[in-house]
Amino acid sequence: xxxxxxxxxxxxxxxxxxxxxxxxxxxxxxxxxxxxxxxxxxxxxxxxxxxxxxxxxxxxxxxxxxxxxxxxxxxxxxxxxxxxxxxxxxxxxxxxxxxxxxxxxxxxxxxxxxxxxxxxxxxxxxxxxxxxxxxxxxxxxxxxxxxxxxxxxxxxxxxxxxxxxxxxxxxxxxxxxxxxxxxxxxxxxxxxxxxxxxxxxxxxxxxxxxxxxxxxxxxxxxxxxxxxxxxxxxxxxxxxxxxxxxxxxxxxxxxxxxxxxxxxxxxxxxxxxxxxxxxxxxxxxxxxxxxxxxxxxxxxxxxxxxxxxxxxxxxxxxxxxxxxxxxxxxxxxxxxxxxxxxxxxxxxxxxxxxxxxxxxxxxxxxxxxxxxxxxxxxxxxxxxxxxxxxxxxxxxxxxxxxxxxxxxxxxxxxxxxxxxxxxxxxxxxxxxxxxxxxxxxxxxxxxxxxxxxxxxxxxxxxxxxxxxxxxxxxxxxxx
RNA sequence: GGCCUCUUAGUAUAACGGUUAGUACAACGGGUUUUCAUCCCGUCAACGCGGGUUCGACUCCCGCAGAGGUCACCA
Numbered sequence: 001x002x003x004x005x006x007x008x009x010x011x012x013x014x015x016x017x018x019x020x021x022x023x024x025x026x027x028x029x030x031x032x033x034x035x036x037x038x039x040x041x042x043x044x045x046x047x048x049x050x051x052x053x054x055x056x057x058x059x060x061x062x063x064x065x066x067x068x069x070x071x072x073x074x075x076x077x078x079x080x081x082x083x084x085x086x087x088x089x090x091x092x093x094x095x096x097x098x099x100x101x102x103x104x105x106x107x108x109x110x111x112x113x114x115x116x117x118x119x120x121x122x123x124x125x126x127x128x129x130x131x132x133x134x135x136x137x138x139x140x141x142x143x144x145x146x147x148x149x150x151x152x153x154x155x156x157x158x159x160x161x162x163x164x165x166x167x168x169x170x171x172x173x174x175x176x177x178x179x180x181x182x183x184x185x186x187x188x189x190x191x192x193x194x195x196x197x198x199x200x201x202x203x204x205x206x207x208x209x210x211x212x213x214x215x216x217x218x219x220x221x222x223x224x225x226x227x228x229x230x231x232x233x234x235x236x237x238x239x240x241x242x243x244x245x246x247x248x249x250x251x252x253x254x255x256x257x258x259x260x261x262x263x264x265x266x267x268x269x270x271x272x273x274x275x276x277x278x279x280x281x282x283x284x285x286x287x288x289x290x291x292x293x294x295x296x297x298x299x300x301x302x303x304x305x306x307x308x309x310x311x312x313x314x315x316x317x318x319x320x321x322x323x324x325x326x327x328x329x330x331x332x333x334x335x336x337x338x339x340x341x342x343x344x345x346x347x348x349x350x351x352x353x354x355x356x357x358x359x360x361x362x363x364x365x366x367x368x369x370x371x372x373x374x375x376x377x378x379x380x381x382x383x384x385x386x387x388x389x390x391x392x393x394x395x396x397x398x399x400x401x402x403x404x405x406x407x408x409x410x411x412x413x414x415x416x417x418x419x420x421x422x423x424x425x426x427x428x429x430x431x432x433x434x435x436x437x438x439x440x441x442x443x444x445x446x447x448x449x450x451x452x453x454x455x456x457x458x459x460x461x462x463x464x465x466x467x468x469x470x471x472x473x474x475x476x477x478x479x
Numbered sequence: 480g481g482c483c484u485c486u487u488a489g490u491a492u493a494a495c496g497g498u499u500a501g502u503a504c505a506a507c508g509g510g511u512u513u514u515c516a517u518c519c520c521g522u523c524a525a526c527g528c529g530g531g532u533u534c535g536a537c538u539c540c541c542g543c544a545g546a547g548g549u550c551a552c553c554a
Contacts, residue, residue, distance in 0.1 A: 008554050043553055108552070124481050124550075143552050160484070169482055169550080177552040184554045208483055208549040231485080232547075239546060274492060278502045297492080300547070304490050307504045317517075358516040368515090388513075426512080437513035449515025 001033030002197045005059070005066070006188065008040040009051035012250035013058040015268070015303050016233045016242030017203065022269055023230065024201045025064040026291040036195055037069030040188070041082045042181045058251045061261050063284055068195070076195040081187050088182040091190050091220065092144055092175055100219045101175055103138035104145045106130070128172045144176040146186075146216060153211045158228045158293045160204075165211040173212050189213060193222045201228040201293070205241075228293055231272060232300040242303055254308075258335055258362030262319070263312040272301040281314055313360045325353045335362040339373040347372075350459045354451040368447075372459065375468060376446035378475050383442055388434040397439055398476035403429060404440055405469040413462045418454040443472040 003024035007013065013021070028035040037059065039052055052070065059066065068074025078084060095101035111127070118125040128148055138144050150167030157163055175186040182190070192200060207229050217224045232241035235248070242248045254264060266282050275290040282290070320328045329349050340348055351372045358368065370376065383389050383397065392400075404425060411421035426436055437453050444465060450456050457465050 006554090010554080040554065046553065104552085111552095119480090122480075126550095145552095163483080165483075171550090174552050179552075181552090183552070188554090203548095204484070205548060205554090229484090234547090236490090241547075271491070276493070278493080280503055299485050301492090302490060304504075307491070310504055313516085355516095357518095360516090386514090423512085433512040435513080439513090441513060445514095447514090451516090453513070 001028055001031040001199060002036065002195065003028045003033065003199045003201055004036035004038050004192070004195065004197050005064075006038040006040050006191075006202075007055050008043065008046065008184075009048060009055065010043075010046045011048050011051055011244065012054045012252065014242065014244055014248040014250050016248050018058065018062075018251050019230055019233065019268055019272070020202055021059060021064055022062070022265065023228075023273075023291070023293070023296070024199070025066075026269065026288050027199065027201075027293055028067075029288045030291055033198075034067045034196075035064070036074070036076075036197065037066035037079065038191060038195070039070060039080045040184060041080055042177075042184065042187055044082075044179070044181070054250075054252075061252055061255055062265050063261060076191075081191065082181065084187075084191070085180065085182075087194060088176065088187055088190055089180075092138075092182075092186075095146070095175070095219060096138060096144075098219070100147045101138075101144050102132075102135040102147055103142045104172075104174070105132060105136055105142060124168065126168075126171045131172060140180055141178055143174050143178050145172040146175050146212075146219070148172050148212070148215055149219070150215075153214050155210060155214060155224070155227065157207070157210075158226060159231070159296045159298060160207065160229050163207075163210070169208065170211050170215055173216075185209065185212065186216070189216050189220065189222065192225060193220075197225055199226045199228060199293075201230065204229045204231055228296075231297060233271065234300050234302045236303055236305060241300065256363075258359075258364065259308065259312050260315045260319070260331070260362070263308065263315040266315070267308045267311050271303065272297040281311065281318065309360045316359050316362070317357055320352075320356045325349050325356070328352070328356075332362050332365060335365045337366045337370050337373065339370055343373050347459075354455040354459060358449070358451070368449075371445040371447050371450070375471075378472060379446050380475060380479055382446055383439065383472075383476075386438055386442065388432070388438045389442075392435075394476045394479045398473045400429065400431065400436065400439060401443060401469050401473050401476070404436070405466055405473070408457070408469075409462075409466055413458065415454050415458045418457050422454060440469070444468050 005021040005024055007017070007021075025035050027033075037055075039055070041047055056070065066072065068076065069079045092101060114130050115125045127145070128150070131147075136142070148170050150170040152164065152166055153170070154162065154164040173185050174183050176182050191197075210227065214224060234240065235242045251264065255261070262283070265284060265287070269282065269287050269291070270280075273291070273296050275292070275295065326349060329345070329352055332348075332352060336348060351369055352365075355365070355369060359365065389397065407421055407425050408418070411417055422437070426433060429436060441450060441453050441456070444450070444456060444460065460468075
């Protein structure tokens with residue numbers, strides 16, 4: 001089995017088209033086949049500098065390594081269509097010799113006139129109805145058209161099932177443009193054949209062109225590969241396919257948001273595909289083992305960021321628990337708040353160790369860990385408005401904090417001892433956990449939420465913790 | 480407009496003629512010595528419509544509606 005991902009370098013890879021890379025990759029790996037990356041850069045006007053690198057970066061991030069293509073090379077080198085002109089021209093000459101292709105002398109303006117005429121009379125426009133009787137010999141500067149042989153066509157699509165189409169959708173499509181470069185319609189057929197691609201996996205937008213492709217395969221004497229049409233991914237609100245026009249984010253844009261590639265691959269693979277079980281979390285190896293083209297959904301699927309976020313949280317927990325904090329830590333390095341810059345990696349790892357199960361994305365570290373690295377600004381309203389604390393006066397609260405500070409000062413400073421001290425404090429003061437722990441927690445962090453109190457104290461350390469309690473005691477006294 | 484495709488809760492999906500239509504996310508409620516999160520328990524919520532076929536239809540057939548795709552010297 002040989003599959004390929006064949007993007008055109010017109011920009012970044014977005015959520016809406018990355019499944020055309022994931023599915024061919026998964027099935028190729030499962031069958032111990034070959035996954036090819038081919039760059040379809042035949043449209044010079046749409047070429048974007050650096051887009052190829054963006055594509056490679058996306059595949060690398062998701063872990064979709066290609067066996068043949070740019071950088072790695074392969075038996076069908078080159079893998080850029082712009083460098084394969086001679087190959088397309090050789091196949092074009094064969095068609096001309098067989099009487100199945102001809103030069104098109106009609107100007108684009110004239111074609112537009114024909115098109116308008118048809119529209120005015122309510123007829124579908126087909127170029128073959130205007131085919132010139134004595135076309136000139138083909139030479140550079142003239143487009144080359146396929147001489148179609150319209151007839152009923154039947155074919156099978158692994159996802160869509162048995163399909164058919166009538167002659168009315170088959171036309172004399174352009175094979176080579178006036179600039180000498182081939183169209184997608186011609187180039188992909190030649191390339192897939194030359195490269196030995198057995199399974200063509202691409203978006204459903206190509207479905208209506210398949211009858212023309214079938215005619216071309218026939219005229220070229222080439223076998224038709226297995227055809228697989230992937231339904232579109234829809235935007236979160238609209239009903240149209242996700243595209244860059246309606247703010248589809250790049251896949252790697254989610255990397256900057258703190259999404260893990262494991263989660264992204266997991267989510268995307270399962271958007272419109274399932275193995276029939278109720279499993280939700282899949283590793284790449286599990287996806288490779290379980291994937292099947294036949295179980296790809298026939299209808300489009302909406303991209304739902306909420307579930308991606310949930311899966312990402314699951315993956316963060318899974319990886320930290322499996323690998324340990326130290327191993328996972330390097331992946332978090334660019335996500336810490338600025339105030340963490342002066343902290344040691346060891347200290348950041350300690351913070352990560354008690355906060356990771358609250359993260360939905362790695363970038364949550366930026367907003368959730370500030371008080372571990374710098375003294376938070378005192379905001380007494382967080383105390384006075386707290387639903388457990390508002391019934392106490394400032395002096396009661398400051399006395400409570402004073403007692404807590406004194407006891408903690410006597411305590412050994414490790415998580416277990418701190419928990420024991422807190423429990424003892426609870427018994428001695430007769431306060432409810434919601435009261436005692438809330439005032440201490442807020443005094444330490446002034447954050448809406450934080451890890452368990454004994455763990456927070458343990459990581460902050462004795463001197464920082466006590467200093468923070470004391471400045472709040474002072475603030476309460478002066479209130 | 481022609482041609483083609485699709486249609487189960489808000490979202491992603493399971494079901495391959497017989498189920499109280501299952502699961503996950505979200506939402507809502509509850510539990511786990513503070514908060515938030517995790518984890519656990521629970522609640523709400525779906526077969527687009529109309530005809531057939533059949534003892535029986537989400538499942539098969541036909542029609543309709545809605546949505547999408549495509550009709551480029553773009554891919």
